[in-house]
Amino acid sequence: MQRATLDLWVGLFVVAGIVAVLFLALKVGNLGGYDNGATYVVKASFDNIGGLKPRAPVKSAGVVVGRVADIGFDPKSYEALVTLSLSARYSFPQDSSAAIMTSGLLGEQYIALEAGGDEKMLANGDVLKITQGAVVLENLIGQFLYNKNDSQTEQAAP
Amino acid sequence: MMQALIGYIRGIGRRTVDRVWRMGVAARFFLLVLLHSGTSFRRFHLIIREIFTAGVLSLIIILVSGLFVGMVLGLQGYETLQTYGAEESLGVLVSLSLVRELGPVVAALLFASRAGSAITAEIGLMKATEQIAAMEMMAVDPIARVVAPRFWGAVISMPLLAALFSAMGVLGGYLVGVVLIGVDAGSFWSQMQAAVDFKEDIINGVIKSVVFGIAVTIIALFEGYDAPPTAEGVSRATTRTVVTSSLAILGLDFILTAFMFRGV
Structure with a gap:
């Protein structure tokens, strides 16, 4: 497979994975609602x-x-x-x-x-x-x- | 009679020594892979190629399984919670079971059978067709060129796949619980957010999936590298990869859970 297509797919995969972690943290977990401020x-x-x-x-x-x-x-x-x-x-x-x-x-x-x-x-x-x-x-x-x-x-x- | 007994005990001893010896070789192999990782990080496109074969190509099975596991959890959880009039807790049930256990474990099991077996078969075949010997002849280190990139590609992919699995599962639970059955959407999400802790649950789930990723990949790589260079040898090594890594995932999961969630 072409190097550029490969990079694109892997990039999409990594972004999707990070979005999933963010979704878990903000929507499923408690990082979103409750501020961890002072x-x-x-x-x-x-x-x-x-x-x-x-x-x-x-x-x-x-x-x-x-x-x-x-x-x-x-x-x-x-x-x-x-x-x-x-x-x-x-x-x-x-x-x-x-x-x-x-x-x-x-x-x-x-x-x-x-x-x-x-x-x-x-x-x-x-x-x-x-x-x-x-x-x-x-x-x-x-x-x-x-x-x-x-x-x-x-x-x-x- | 005596002779047969001694022979039998000798057989047990030989098998035990063999197992321990293999474990030792596997540990040294793991160390060797880590030592050669620096070289493969300098040629990052090799790792990217392996993230593609191990991660991107496993996406479909992970996403679909995650969605269906979440939907089944939604249905079954609703049935049980309804008897206690606690169907608003459905979100908590679905998200905690996915983030803590099912996400990392089921994703790792699927990963072992989808990507682990492929790694073993590929490396075993490379050995059977003497490609690895040819590399050594050309003074290319096969561990640095073939094994280490596969190791890092799979270890990077595993936590991302587990997170995607959990996220899809929560969406599946939402689809069945809220959209199909009609649990209140507000309490579904708010009770979930109150119960799921970022550090205690989500980070621990990610740690689990990293550990499983390392275990599955090193078993797959070692079985492939160690396979007898015959068609039968490669096929048996592939089978052993799936069996051993599944058992390793479940065993490690128990140990990690015992350490992580010992009731605060």
């Missing part, structure tokens, strides 16, 4: 993180504003220490609160960040003071049964 780090401790995993989204009002960078265990307070990396484009008041939520009934867990009313903004390395851990289904069912028993005895009393 971030700052905020810490929060939870009594229970449930099934939260590193790289889980941090959402405020449903919009992804950051990711869970790291999850550790604090041996002094016996609480889970979660490091959040938030996009530098967004700043939150210092008295913002974090809660671990589940998207859908069986979906993945994420951290919901609720903005507070403080005038000072969170800076790199700050600690969130108001947190709410994950809801454990077993506890919830236990509580429900306990309450039900209670209300039944109350109804029976008068």
Whole structure:
């Protein structure tokens, strides 16, 4: 085969391969939606993180504003220490609160960040003071049964 | 009786030694190819020719198989996910199984049977018709002229083919899931993007396909170079290439998966 045709075909092949990788990265993967720009780090401790995993989204009002960078265990307070990396484009008041939520009934867990009313903004390395851990289904069912028993005895009393 | 037993054990020993010896020769062959790569990179048009025979000519089978694997994943995944009312996760299922496993592995298996066997047959025949001996007579190093360009051509082609396979598969899953069955397109793509990580999934898939490419090509080249110079020898070497490289791909895939995706 002619050298020029050969080069053309190989060039087309390589370009198609690179386009496929780009398609996977931008359309299939998460490189497109979430910017890997400047971030700052905020810490929060939870009594229970449930099934939260590193790289889980941090959402405020449903919009992804950051990711869970790291999850550790604090041996002094016996609480889970979660490091959040938030996009530098967004700043939150210092008295913002974090809660671990589940998207859908069986979906993945994420951290919901609720903005507070403080005038000072969170800076790199700050600690969130108001947190709410994950809801454990077993506890919830236990509580429900306990309450039900209670209300039944109350109804029976008068 | 005793004599027969000793003979039997001797047979096992001889076969083991033969295998290990062949492995050693293959490893030295691999090293030799790497050492001669510099020469072949200086004559890049040789590598381009091999990218054409190994990569471009494998395109049709890779693209069509990718599309159909993705479409089947879409159909089967929908059937199962539907029972849990989670058909929006179809995109996650299709893309993760393709990018992590099926893309690199199936593309490498197809590559081994499409391009690997051709490499073995070609080099085996060159040896049988004494072309390789003739090159040595002319002081042309056959490893640098024949083997190394084929090695690099195939190793460059493999990750590109695997990426094309995965991309076609995702499109196939999209066609069946969204266009045909009617899963919501927005959640199909957004859940996929939330679940597929660039570094964890896509880059690891590319690393896998590079490793498979190296394994398949070196097996194909070695079997061809080592084939007895007869018609029967070449045919048996071609068969061995496909069998050995398929087993090597599956074994390597298990090892790589165990290292890469040990549940974060």
